[in-house]
Amino acid sequence: MTLQHISTTRRAFLAGSGLVIGFALTSRMPAHAAVTGVQAGGDDGLAMLNTFVKIGNDDTVTVLSKHIEFGQGPFTGLATLVAEELDADWGQMRAVHSPADDKVYANLAFGVQGTGGSSSIANSYEQFRKAGATARAMLVAAAADEWKVPAGEIIVQKGRIRHSATGKESGFGAFASKAAAIAPPAEVSLKDPEKFVLIGQELPKLDTVSKTNGVAIFTxxxxxxxxxxxxxxxxxxxxxxxxxxxxxxxxxxxxxxxxxxxxxxxxxxxxxxxxxxxxxxxxxxxxxxxDAETRSSEELAADYANTAKENGLSAASKGDVDRAFAGEGLETLAAEVVFPFLAHAPMEPxxxxxxxxxxxxxxxxxxxxxxxxxxxxxxxxxxxxxxxxxxxxxxxxxxxxxxxxxxxxxxxxxxxxxxxxxxxxxxxxxWTREDDIRGGYYRPMYLHRMRGAIDKNGQIVAWDQTIVGQSIMGKADLDETSVEGASNLPYNVANLRVMSHNVKLAVPPLWWRSVGHTHTGFAVETFLDELLQKVGKDPVEGRLALLTEDPRYAGVLRRAAEIANWGAKPAAGRQRGVAVVKSFGTYVGQVAEISVGSDGAPRVHKVWCAVDCGVAINPNVVKAQMEGGIGYGLGAVLFDAVTLGKGGAIVQSNFHDYRSIRINEMPDVEVSVITSAAAPTGVGEPGVPPVGPAVANAWRRLTGNPVRSLPIVSASTS
Incomplete structure (x- = not known):
């Protein structure tokens, strides 16, 4: 079957389902078909009640997602927000991408339409609930006018509109067109969270079936x-x-x-x-x-190390670090960690x-x-x-x-x-896979130089950290994406200094899943763990003693330790490590259990994960994103690096030398979602940062070898 036939078959299936998607097309269709269908609000048999909600005669509710769906779940999450306030039944919900419009469909965190920074739900939480509540009010007004009854007597529940006194009842579709012609209310009231019916439930994702039966249309x-x-x-x-x-x-x-x-x-x-x-x-x-970059990765690392010796841009300064290091009776620790370039390597180039x-x-x-x-x-x-x-x-x-x-x-x-x-x-x-792996726009290469001092009472009294790497934002001054997670160190250390150096390379940089936390989370959590081990402190209790400012950090750390039964001794030949990282407003604590595999590299058996993301719109999606983030992050820290060889030529080209974690290497993952009334924050990225340091900490405690360069496998087997 040719791609043309596949496209035609999928289109026929969609048409038969009664849902006009308008993704695939042939030259026999108007070239504008996809955007005069569901996306743009044309003659598709659906009544547009507001910017985000359309209702069909068959009672289906189509939500226009201003965020791209590439597996992280906005179709499901945004539809849930609308359905909750609309009092719809989940079975009638649909979702499609909205048209491109930086004003109408702006990400409220960015000011333009865009998806990133784990912001899809966070910036849409109230906006899409209001869209659902507004549509509900318009449907009720239309029904009240038609039935000649007070709007306050009308009940909406599970996608049905009812008036108990007269026994009248209808689905949404019968009043959709009439409702669309009604002026929307200026203000609507949103539900008390205690009355949520759909938000917080493990509803099935809207795009799962089409992606598993081959109907889903990709580019x-x-x-x-x-x-x-x-x-x-x-x-x-x-x-x-x-x-x-x-x-x-x-x-x-x-x-x-x-x-x-x-x-x-x-x-x-x-x-x-x-x-x-x-x-x-x-x-x-x-x-x-x-004008090409002709230095190798080894030469770049050496240049970075020299740069780290110089004064840089101040990212954080508290107390007097130099004076603290000059104190008597101190134990000190120094470390230098090198992070390679990383490609994104999505399955679809x-x-x-x-x-x-x-x-x-x-x-x-x-x-x-x-x-x-x-x-x-x-x-x-x-x-x-x-x-x-x-x-x-x-x-x-x-x-x-x-x-x-x-x-x-x-x-x-x-x-x-x-x-x-x-x-x-x-x-x-x-672009082919090779084009993508070799195409640049990588997570930049970084070097962290760190020093720590511990007094005679076992307290960390000084922390000095220098970060060298490209500015993703292309800034000459401090780039917060280079230092986030370090400049706002969550641990209570009296004397803190964090400095940053922006280097210029011909290699184009780009944010990579969890951005700065990909390296700062690793550097901070492994260095802290090593300091705690140096004075014989338990990794969990030692962290808890230092997490005095924000109780949500301690909450996920305690929960991860609890579900991992932290106090129990691991099986013979195994060791555990822990890490906790806050990124994009979400707190994640993880415990990893490892052994030395047959190839001499870490074998990760299980990861316990606790996440506090505020209100969890769909705990199933939250768990899935944590699992996916753990797999993605684990593959990167174990195996992945894009390197420049002699003369600066790119070495890697495909999954044989830049590989993802394999199914037999994926650990068992247990996720606990902490119940919270706080505003929702993102989950697409925060599952990634803690897994690397948790594994590295377990590896150091098991083998005695601290991880000073990534990926771990090449470092451990070199």
Whole structure:
């Protein structure tokens, strides 16, 4: 079965289900079909009651998600918020991506439409509840007018509208159109949390079935007729540019249509993916390395170490660190930890489809994490006013920060590739796994230099930490994303100094799942654990004694220790480690139990996790995100590094040398969600930071070897 057939089959299935999604298309459909359907509020048989809520004649409620769904659960979470206040039945709820509009669908934390920073639920909690409550009020008003009864006598429950005195009853659909014509109330009252029916319940995710039966439409599944596939040859060195190229052999490949030089490299256009890739493999490109990064990772680490000796930017300063270190009778500890570049490696690499409509407007189908930014970039590349460009956001196979790029450089390349054609044919621009692993926009390489002092009473009296790495934000002054988790050290230490150095490289940096906490959480939690061990203190009790400012830290630490039965002795040959990290407003404590595997590397058997994320909209999703974060973080700290070899060439290329954790390596995970009335915070990222230091702490206590560089496996087996 061809991709065209797969696309057609999935479209037929969706049409038969009564839910108009409008994801896939062929040239026989209008190019604007996807956005005049559910996304944009066109003639789809659904009544639009407000910006986020549409109701169909069949009583279905469709929530327009301003956040991209790439597995972290906003479709389910946002629909839950609406359904709660609407008093809908979960079975009638649906969710789709909203149109791209930085004003209407702005992330309230960013000011533009975008998904990131574990903010989807946090910034939408009240907004989407109000959307549901407003829609409910409009439905009630419509029913009251139709039935000629007081609105205050009408009850809404599980998707049914009732008036007890007259016995009248209806679903939402019968009043949807009438309700949509009613002016929405200026103010609505929201439920007391004690009366929640859906929020806090483990409801099934809305997108699970379609993703498991193959019906879900990703960008790869968008296959219009007459499609061209384009891939771009990129250099092996960051900062290199095309000096010259020979495409004579590439053009001989059957199916190759054209070859063009782009700013980013050399693009090959073909009738299908195989021809495009084969043609690209036959290109001969001479790269100009004049402005390229030519240092190896080892040379960069040495340069970082020298930089750490210099005075840097002040990130935190408390007490008098130098005087504290000069005290008598102190025990001191020093450590230097090196963190490698990390690729995001989502299962679905970057891709986009461009289709010019007969009226000259443009449809772009892609996994857009910042759709407004992508829209602006695409419009500029093809010479259109942004109002003539429609970004059709697709469900996406992961991101972990990869699609949230300043200035949308991927879209710049993809749109330029399309703009270089006569635009008469749709173009699918694709990155392969190798393109993605070798494409940059990595979690930067960092070096932490740390010193600690302990007095004769076993108290940590001084903490001195220097962090060297690229500024993800491209700042010359202090970049908070480089020091978060260290500059706001949660432990009570009287004398604290944290300094930062921003280094300039040709390697493009980007935030990676949990951003600064990916390295600060590891450095802080392993160094603290080592200090506690040095004076014979229990890792849990020693931390609790220092966590005096915020009881939620202590809460997750105690819960993780409790469910792990921390006081019990591990089985022979095993050891446990603990870590607690707050990121994106969410507190996570983890305990890991490990042994030495047959290959001499850590074998992680179980991870116990406690999470406090405020109100848990769906505990099942929270647990799933903790489990996924643990797996993702564990794979990175055990195995992953993107390295620059001699001369600065990228070494890794695919999952064989930049691999994910395998199913047989995934530990058993037990998650406890702490009940809280605090405002909800994110869960997509906070599960990642604690697992690395928990494992490293267990490894040090088991083997006596502290982890001074990542990944652990290469460090332990070198």
């Amino acid at each position: 790869l599944d968008v296959v219009p007729d007459n499609l061209l596939v384009a891939v771009v040859a990129h250099p092996d060195h960051f900062g290199a540019t095309v000096k010259s190229f020979d495409d004579s052999q590439a053009r001989k490949v059957t199916g190759v249509i054209d070859v063009k030089q782009m700013t980013q490299g050399v693009a090959v256009y073909a009738e299908h993916t195989y021809a495009a890739l084969k043609g690209r493999s036959r290109l001969k490109v001479d790269w100009d390395l004049s 970057l891709d986009a489809v461009f289709i010019k409509a007969p009226d000259g407007s443009l449809d772009v189908y892609t996994g857009a994490q910042f759709p407004g930014m992508d829209k602006t970039v695409a419009a500029k590349a093809v010479g259109l006013d942004p109002s003539k460009v429609r970004i059709n956001t697709q469900i996406t196979g992961g991101s972990f920060g990869r699609r949230a790029q300043f200035g949308s450089p991927y879209m710049q390349e993809a749109a330029a590739v399309f703009a270089a054609t006569d635009q008469s044919r749709p173009v699918k621009h694709m």
